Amino acid sequence: MPEAAKKVKCVVWDLDNTVWNGTLLEDEEVRLNQDAVSTIKELDRRGILNSVCSKNDGDFAMEKLRQFGIAEYFLYPQIGWDAKSESVRKIAQQINIGIDTIAFIDDQPYELDEVSFHCPEVRCFSADRIHGLLEQPEFTPDFITVDAQHRRQMYLSNIRRQKSEDSFSGPKEGFLKSLDMVFSIKEADYSDLKRVEELAARTHQLNTTGYTYAFDELCAMMESPRYKLWVAGLDDKFGTYGKIGIALAECMDDRWIIKLFLMSCRVMSRGVGSVFINYLINCAKEAGKSVYAEFLPTDRNRMMLITYRFMGFQEDHTTGDLMYLKYDFGTVHEYPAYIRLVLPDQNAAPLCEQQG
Incomplete structure (x- = not known):
């Protein structure tokens, strides 16, 4: 299968200004990005897994996800201060899937470039593209069992x-x-x-x-x-x-x-x-x-x-x-x-x- 057409098995999400609007360590009253939440739930329905890769305080961020009622959607979340490329690799390893079946979403160009450089097989998307993500062929299974x-x-x-x-x-x-x-x-x-x-x-x-x-x-x-x-x-x-x-x-x-x-x-x-x-x-x-x-x-x-x-x-x-x-x-x-x-x-x- 051509690389561009290979189906995505897991989407790895940044949190600040991606899953929610705002920066958690600067403002505890961040608000959910409803486009992101609806996309996460639809990916889940299609059998595409979700995870988190965020530079944040791990306990604080997980508690916020639980408050929002969406923590259960994210497998093997990686929240800390490691390079995001390393976190993405850990997620692929723990889920036991090829890194070429992962997509990564972040609002920061630097983080997107860092993951692209160290993990060129990963499909990287800017957070401003969330709205149209579900229409992309790599996120659209041929059938849903x-x-x-x-x-x-x-x-x-x-x-x-x-x-x-x-x-x-x-x-x-x-x-x-x-x-x-x-x-x-x-x-x-x-x-x-x-x-x-x-x-x-x-x-x-x-x-x-x-x-x-x-x-x-x-x-x-x-x-x-x-x-x-x-x-x-x-x-x-x-x-x-x-x-x-x-x-x-x-x-x-x-x-x-x-x-x-x-x-x-x-x-x-x-x-x-x-x-x-x-x-x-x-x-x-x-x-x-x-x-x-x-x-x-x-x-x-x-x-x-x-x-x-x-x-x-x-x-x-x-x-x-x-x-x-x-x-x-x-x-x-x-x-x-x-x-x-x-x-x-x-x-x-x-x-x-x-x-x-």
């Missing part, structure tokens, strides 16, 4: 999870068990296809081939006996992660070829990727088919190759840059006992009870 509308709430749930993990004493498996995770897998239907399309377009790190498919292509494959398309979701005691994984297999006479397998980065450390792959392997085994997987190496998806190899896939052959991996049915993996798996028309049951 249910998961997108709840994206901020999912991140807030993840912040609570992280705090719980940081305070947990004991082995990691003990913490994972405490989450009461429920992992669901089903064949995709029409209601899932927009989210499938969105996941394929947004997920690069935990993506085996990087293939993207338009809605019409997904419809055609879903209706064809030659393909199987699955979608996975995850929930725990803190809330839902939403739909976080997809797999697409081409079903040939003697084999299944996994054309695309991806997982959201938000679940990287939860162990559900191996559960999903195990499920695909078991389905192929029941159908009497061997299992192959396509893999297209990039500078960001090496973790997925490691996952395939850990699960028992070995390189079979290559075609250009495309690797074909074959599964060794002699490899056996135990399902983690801390995850419950839900399949269509099934109640949740521990995986250790399902694997028999």
